[in-house]
Amino acid sequence: MKISLKWLSDYVHLPRGLAPEVLAERLTLAGLEVEAITHLAAPLEGVVVAQVASLEKHPNADKLSLTRIDCGEAGPLQVVCGARNFKCGDKVALAKEGALLPNGLRISRARVRGVESCGMLCSPQELGFSEESDGLLLLDAGLKVGQPLAEALELDDVVLELNITPDRQDALCHLGIARDIAALFSVPLRLPEAPFEGKSSVAHPSGVGIDIRAKERCPRYAACVVEGLQVAPSPQWMRRRLEACGIRSINNLVDVTNYVLLEYGQPLHAFDMGKLHAQQMVVRLAQEGEVLATLDGKARVLSSEDLLICDGERPLALAGVMGGKDSEVSADTRSVLLECAVFSPTHIRKTAKRHALQTESSYRFERGVDISQTHAVLRRAAGLLAELGGGRLAGEIFEAYPAPQPLRGVPLRSSKLHQLLGCGVEEGEKERILLALGLKKQGEGVYEIPASRSDLLGEEDLAAEVARIYGYGHIPPSPPRMLRPAQLPDALFWERQARQCLRGMGLSEVVNYSFADPSHLKLLGMGQAPVALQNPLSAEMSVLRTSLFPGLLQNIGRAKRRQAESAALFEVGRSYFPRLEGGRGSLAPAVERRELAGLLWGLRMGKRTWTTATEAYDFYDIKGVVESLLGALKTEGVYFKPLEAACYHPRASASIYIGDKAIGSLGELHPRVAKRMDVPSHVFLFQLEFEKWMPHASWQPRPCASGEHPAVLRDLAVVLPRECSYETVVQLIQKAGAPLLEEVQLFDVYFGKPIPETQKSFAFALRYRSPERTLTDAEATQAHEKIIEEISRVLGGHLRV
């Protein structure tokens, strides 16, 4: 909202010499945030009101005049001028030497056809007042010579742009801001004059009646009739003020309603009396499907929730939102009915939303307007109309106000204020602030709340008012208090461990949106229906993810499109599954599963290097990442099982198990998914569920390695049936070699000649050690032979020769 400082000064005397920047800061600290300060006069520096003292023809040019101009300085200045629309004695705008005009022209002393010219007389166009103009700007004869033009024309205004929080409906006008300033600077507040002391009556003597048929929607409806109007342009001062606030001046009639809106925060509506059919203003709900042509030229199809202002049964206006075409005021309007009403905020809000029609009026009604100021506002408007358009109030203000509510009293104990702020505020200061804000003392520590402050409901609200005017800066900070020491919860601890570990292995962390494209989830074989949004931003973001894969895959799709040669990424985050019994009581609507997922794609070293050339990631890289990660977090008992899943290539995918629980999976991306999602092929993925994994992780060191006696190293190359899994062989070797076998390490896998096609060869490095003594060759041989025997007996394998 824009506020004119000139306008404000009608109501409060600002301390002399107070810079707008300082005022803005005080307002900001008090909760009226100033977002911008605009000095309107800046471009007219050096332009003053001047009077033509003499006028004669230029000695050397027919079309030019030579003038002497009185601009309040010692002697008149000689100025050459090309315009002809002025005479001696006229007041004009003089751009003095050094002035900078809005069009960028810098004025300097010049010789024009041999005659010196000290400055320039300006046209409206040159001053930026109009797009084009013919001749000089002629000023009011009453203006003072020498006065800066901006000041004389009331252009020297400063406009503050304020961001008003939704609770402060009272601050949506100049008077409201002035009231806060009065409290902040301890200066008195002067209310505008309202010369018409019209009495209220329930019905208009001339016969206009009011019938509120939806009382809960319109607690107060007041109006008056102003007759004998002459529609004309508004005077300069009003135009300037409205324009400063961003409102275009239309004519005196429309301008007065806007002016009063910006002054009091009360929307007014003017109906052309000449266009009213009946002498009965009716406030009623619309019928479903009823149509109203609004001022913006649209035919609005109404709902039975919308409120109408009618004359008789004919709809005239969408109450509190926008007027109708039929009763619009025009240049021929001679008398108007001015409406000043209060409507139910929530319903105005619904209507404005329903019709996507936010107006200055609806914006204020939906925040609530001051129900007590109806008469003052109408009198002020009628007074201005009389002043500007020659109208007069016909009869009295008439109104319907079925159930006036008494003003509320709210307590503020000094002890409570002290408790909330953590410091005391002097009793006198507390009271000064509350009274300056318009509250009245009702009793000891109890204050009557003005109707404009519907936001002040409880003790803490009053405490907040005192605090913001007193200044948060005056509250002394207390050092942090210790309750009890805290530590990182397990879930976060393990997440961080996992992230650091993956980072060390060269994977980078991403943070993707929780939204997903349902078609991607389907493609990845996520069977369960996801949590769907009622109002998504797009189809691609219409559900919550049930897997971290779609986001990661989109990340590498992007990487590839940007010519990357590889990517190694991971994300820690949640997947969301509907909890259909949720949404009742306190039960959350979704099961949120904490997951970790990652992928590898492209060149193993991140790029082609002179040492590794084109080595690319393969299945064993992703498996290695998972094994290293689980190893680093000391997860015991992990094994892998073959897996068939829609997201993985059937040739390379596995479930990751601990005990009888799958804690995750890994594999190569299915080529179908790669193609449909437009991501590169040969992507290797893994995913783990934290909740299932964490109970098996440990931060404790592993048990000590066995002793320092020398070990015996033996290699073992065996030929085995092709289908025999590595895990089976290793488990068998470990069992047969116990207790002397310390370590088994696979170092070669071989298929092909001379080994038959149904078989394969594994070579292991075995390390035997005794914890108590130096192992003899014979003991090691005995253990080794037991292993060979078992491989042959159980797996049908034999030594490779």
Next chain:
Amino acid sequence: MQNYFQTLLEQAKQEIGEVEEISSTQLEALRVKYLGKKGALSQGLAQMGKLAAEARKQVGAVANQVKAEVEALLTSAMERAEELALEASLRVPKVDISLPGRLRPQGHCHPVSQTMDDIVDIFIGMGFEVADGPEVELDWYNFEALNFLENHPARDMQDSFYVHPEGFAEDARPMVLRTHTSPVQVRTMQAQPPPLRAIMPGRVYRRDFDITHTPMFHQVEGLFVDANVSMADLKGTLNAFLRAFFGQEVKTRFRASYFPFTEPSAEVDISCVICKGAGCRVCKMSGWLEILGAGMVHPNVLLASGYNPQEVTGFAFGMGVERTAMLRYGIGDLRSLFENDIRFLARF
């Protein structure tokens, strides 16, 4: 007999000294010739049995001395030979030290999670527990319990995503993606009695997508409820946090504001970390940056959470992690945080 050994020594000296390019094989041959089992020295010693005891003793001493001298000659010659051989072996082409080494690729932590970790750690240091709650939330927890009234313009402050009710029970209440981490306040208070001190980091969602808004972002919320918690405590705690995070020299400013769930409410600004308060583009020439929203927990929120506002008061605060991360790392475009461009990630 003495002469024999003397001559032998002279001969050995000459022979060992004569060799210019001594190789270890040549030297080994000389060692065998003079000191070997059948070498010249042994042969001389074999003759000594013929000598008288007195003479044998004298000649023996000479023989031992000669033996020691020859050994010393051979050892030093051998060392010289090894040194020469080593030097010869060093005369090979040099490794091109200008070529790049084999890198061990390192990954990078996302700036948002890095920032979140740092925020969490500071508050843990001040004794705040970490609490967690659902992101898919009941409208009641997200709004009503936090004193947002139905159809109040305050709801415009946070445009929400609603969950489609299909599949849920008929009597399921409206469900939203939480628009702030504040519902975790309510759930945490419901779950444990005062005094309570906790922070709640997490993802939040608002239906807004433009150059300065993403539909998802992260917040860290904080709450401290106990008997007689005041704005003075709020100021002290947030000052401590902001100095720990942005540096001891950072200035703070608390100004009045409005949130439905706190009263009084405050916005907290810090002196601009870019221009140190002088005014720049980032702080829009104001010298201040808005960094936190805060306030005293509204009694209605305490009531909705099962606490008695007559017995306890509390402060709450919340901050956007993305904005904090952007300020800290000088990131200009919010959206870049969620594009996950690998070149962007590699900067951290």
